[in-house]
Amino acid sequence: MMIALGADHGGYELKEAIKKHLDEKGVEYKDFGTFTGEAIDYPIIAKQVALAITSGECERGILCCGTGVGISIAANKVKGIRCACCSDCFSAHYTRLHNDANILAMGGRVIGAGLALMMVDTFLETEFEGGRHARRVDLITQIENEN
Ligand code: RB5
Numbered sequence: 001m002m003i004a005l006g007a008d009h010g011g012y013e014l015k016e017a018i019k020k021h022l023d024e025k026g027v028e029y030k031d032f033g034t035f036t037g038e039a040i041d042y043p044i045i046a047k048q049v050a051l052a053i054t055s056g057e058c059e060r061g062i063l064c065c066g067t068g069v070g071i072s073i074a075a076n077k078v079k080g081i082r083c084a085c086c087s088d089c090f091s092a093h094y095t096r097l098h099n100d101a102n103i104l105a106m107g108g109r110v111i112g113a114g115l116a117l118m119m120v121d122t123f124l125e126t127e128f129e130g131g132r133h134a135r136r137v138d139l140i141t142q143i144e145n146e147n
Contacts, residue, residue, distance in 0.1 A: 001124065003029040004058035006049040007108070008042035008071065011064025014108035014116055018062060021117045027124065030058060046074035046083075053102050054080040061103035062120060072105035079144055082137070087111050092119040096126035098133045 003022065007015035012034055022029050032048040034040045042065045052058040063083065065071035072085035083103035084095035087110055095101040104123040106116050128134075 001027065001060065002058045003027060003124070004032060004049045004052040004061040004103075005029050005063075006032040006045040006061070006071075007034055007064040008045055008066070009034060009037055009039045010042075010066025011068070011071070011106070011108035012037050014064045014106065014113060015062075017113040018064070018116065018120055021120065042071040043074040046071045047078065049103065050075045050078035050081045050083070054078060059102075060124065062123075063103055063105040064108050064116075065105070066107055066109040068105040068107035068110060072103070075103050075105065080141075082140065086119060086123075087115075089115070089118050089122050093122045093126050096123055097129045098136075100128040100133070100137050 049061045049063055053061050063071045068085040072083045075081050075083040082099055082101045083105050084101040085105040086092045
């Protein structure tokens, strides 16, 4: 599974910790930046990671900013993106099971790397349950197509 990674300056250090973790696990990824701790506007990175998912270049994405909120809002503006901003493993697990989320967003100023790495693992290992949840995800897509 190819993972798209991205962060602004607020999530840069957390992204680097996630890269190290994925390297250790042998999980492949593409890093869409940022590559330094200098300030960069999070929508720029969110868009690149989101388009990597919708183009099929990558299967899932992980985005980090200071809170995880701004970068998730921006990613969710791209059609076909279901980006979940999470701060706990339960939500990271269920957003795959029930929402078929294709991007996980986290806040580098909110959670520590230990928790974030556990969330990354559950997000990448959990498959969508389908069934009644597929109907609900289809309804989300319907809203997207109406606007
Ligand atoms: C950048 O200072 C900060 O606003 C950003 O990382 C993020 O928290 C936005 O939602």
